[in-house]
Amino acid sequence: MPHLQEILPKLVSSLAARSDRGSVATYIPELAKVDPTKFGIAVATLAGSVVAAGNADELFSIQSISKVFTLALALGKCGDMLWTRVGREPSGNRFNSIVQLEYEKGVPRNPFVNAGALVVTDSLLAGHEPREVIGEILRFVRFLADDDTISVNRAVAASEQSTASRNMALAHYMHSFGNLQHAPQRVLGTYVHHCAIDMNCRQLAAAGLFLAAGGRNPLTGHSVISPLRARRINALMLTCGHYDASGDFAFRVGIPSKSGVGGGILGIVPGVASVAVWSPGLDSSGNSHLGTIALEELVQAMDWSVFAPRAHA
């Protein structure tokens, strides 16, 4: 098998030469300031090594990747009852679409579209203040990555909050169906703060490793969730992690992954590794353009697709 230490720097230099980098998200003004030439990648393996290249130590806004962590927390809190409020099907619609919600009576298709993530955040608020829940999510992410320096970028949270009319509309709409139990303002305030967590590729790869290892972080030895729950979250990442481009991502890359409009992608290779890649330019579906290409090439080189007909060791 080729070595990650050779592949990752090669990927960084071949992608640095590309002029098609996508466009940075501008609807959150703070994200529009990010340098589009940045590119980082890190792979954390079950065997305990972390290999990184490019701008893998620079912080970026994890945005929707945080939805994987809030889902794991909410399932711990509500168990399978959560699935009475949010579905498990790909949406085939944009990440912030409202149209499907009307047809489906305020029950979002899955926990990774914005409406679904707002329901997940609402479930975490039961019996708690927004600041307590933001603290709980942050502690969980720090625990997963084994890194207490991880924090919320207040400027990004405030920036999103000031332009969040559409997410607010989604929240109000679900509230009207009785599928939000807290005031839309409180749910949205909590949501924008967990989306505004800053991490670098090394931290993110380490934080995702429990999903590659049946729910237990092999770097720390901590048990996080059950093997069944890890398998199910991976299934949702594969089918719904890239919004209306999830099918195309499975076709091109073939591993469970979750993207964020900050340009990050967390990819899971069950039984083998967790990969974090960051390139701020997005494609038309809101997923990192070069990040997707990087994962496509890495998975191909390592033969890591979950659809490959052999053991991934």
Ligand code: GLU
């Ligand atoms: N906070 C972003 C929003 O709600 C997350 C979207 C994403 O990363 O895809 O629009």
